[in-house]
Amino acid sequence: MVNGVPRQKPAPLSTGLGRRSSAGPRRSKAAAEAILDAAEAVLMEAGYAGFTIEQVARRAGAGKPTIYRWWSGKPALLLEIYARQRLDLSGTDTGSLEGDLVALLRRLFRFWGATPAGQAFTAILVxxxxxxxxxQALRAFLAERTYPLAEPFDRAARRGELASDFDLATxxxxxxxxxxxxxxTRRLDDDDPALPAAARTIARGSLRS
Amino acid sequence: MVNGVPRQKPAPLSTGLGRRSSAGPRRSKAAAEAILDAAEAVLMEAGYAGFTIEQVARRAGAGKPTIYRWWSGKPALLLEIYARQRLDLSGTDTGSLEGDLVALLRRLFRFWGATPAGQAFTAILVxxxxxxxxxQALRAFLAERTYPLAEPFDRAARRGELASDFDLATxxxxxxxxxxxxxxTRRLDDDDPALPAAARTIARGSLRS
Structure with a gap:
């Protein structure tokens, strides 16, 4: 599990075994990685709107049936792409809830802008x-997304700073x-002065007075 | 303008005039209303995923070219559908920011669930x-959406309750x-206890301490 996204497992190897001569031996980790790499490249170049299984297959030099044998469809492939990205949160423990939230928002916006994660998540929402x-996958993501968005609140709770009626899920x-x-709305500028303002409002709404 | 959505105007009458014999006289208010009614019915029955100009044309007994002559495409038609809906906010002035926000969230969720507005807005986001x-239309909506979401904050400002660094846009x-x-994520239950919790957090983050 990465960033709260449950990692999608390829379909069991027994499914469709032998349906094509190339199916068995090619269902290796390396082949799956090549398809995921191709899918990321298509997302980065064509964006969500140009992301099709056909384009991914062409880019990977794989057949569409191979992709559909390993992933149930676009959503499963997109979730695995999202789960592959690494959101680096080192240095975002600033000692205060407001500071942590500013750091987290900036890191997340840069992450979404600089990796396939932003396009992948947009596509999952669509x-x-x-x-x-x-x-269903999106709701599971919400239910499990305790990391990384929850980390600043976990730290504030350990410091005893949260209001007695603080509601983490909400x-x-x-x-x-x-x-x-x-x-x-494609507003991922990590220098936007709105980010500290949003962090301030959330922190003030969460801390004990 | 309704609910902050700029009302989309039909294309100027000079565009395409005379391209078809039926074009001039049929571009009446009544014909436009019939198309909008049909579009609403398609949205309510088939949801965003089944909403196509072709379905709207069939339902309205109109030609697709007629629709495209009046609206630039699906987004313009969806925006006009959204603007046609009436969000009734009477009785949501409760005297406190938190109470107003609870009332507004409940009213908005019911509105989105019970009218074509929810499906229309989903479709606009997609x-x-x-x-x-x-x-661009969505961003304009955000920039102009001072009503109705801003009303509780406007009232709190008039009562002198907002923090000195309160930022309305954020x-x-x-x-x-x-x-x-x-x-x-299709969570529009207006009885959800999360709504008062969300209102409380936002209000606490906005009010002077």
Missing amino acids: EAQHDPAAL TLDLVSGYVWARLL | EAQHDPAAL TLDLVSGYVWARLL
């Missing part, structure tokens, strides 16, 4: 609007909603 | 991910992000 499996919904709205 | 014009981003995330 797929969830017409694909029930993608919606607060994470607020923070997630904020960053999703910025992602969906 | 279209904005691959259509630059839709993204706070509206937080509230918008929260409701968008709930919409995109």
Whole structure:
């Protein structure tokens, strides 16, 4: 599990074994990595709108059936791409909830802008609007996304700073909603003075007075 | 303007005049209303995923070219559908910022669930991910959405309750992000105890201590 996204496992090897002569031996870790690399490249170059299984197959030099044998569809592939990215949170423990939130928001916006994660997450949000499996995966992501968005609140709780009626799930919904709205409107400037203002409001709403 | 959505105007009448014999006289208010009614019905029955100009045309008994002559595409049609809905905010002035926010969130969730507005807004968010014009319209919506989400804060400001460093734009981003995330994950239960918790956090983050 990375960034709270449950890692999607390829379909069991027994599925479709022998359906094609190339299927067995090519279902190696290396082949899966090559497809994931190709999928990331397509996302970075063409964005969510140009991301199709056909483009990924062409780029990877693989057949579409191979991809569909390993992933149930675009959402599963996108979730695995998202899970592959590494959000580095080192240095975001600043000693205060507000400082931690500013650092986290900046790190997340840079991460979404600089890696395939931003396009992948955008695509997952879109797929969830017409694909029930993608919606279910997105909700599971929300239920499990205790990291990294929860870390600043965990630290504040350990310092005894949170209000007695602090509600972690609701607060994470607020923070997630904020960053999703910025992602969906392409406002990921990590120098935006709105980020400290948002962090201040959330922190003030969470801390004991 | 309704709910902060700039009302989309039909293309100027001079565009394409005379291209078809039926074009001039049929571009009446009644014909436009019939198309909008049909579009609403398609949205309510088929949801965002089944909403196509072709379905709208069939339902309205109109030609696709007629629709494209009046609206530039799906985003413009969706924005006009959204602008047609009426969010009734009567009775949401409770005397406190927290109470107003609870009332507003509940009213908005019911509105999104019970009218075509929820499906229309979902569709606008999705279209904005691959259509630059839709993204521009969405950003304009954000810049103009001073109503209704801002009303509780306007009232709190008049009562002198807001913190001296209160930032309206950022706070509206937080509230918008929260409701968008709930919409995109289909969690629009207006009795959810998370709504008062979210209102409490936002209010506490906004008020002077």
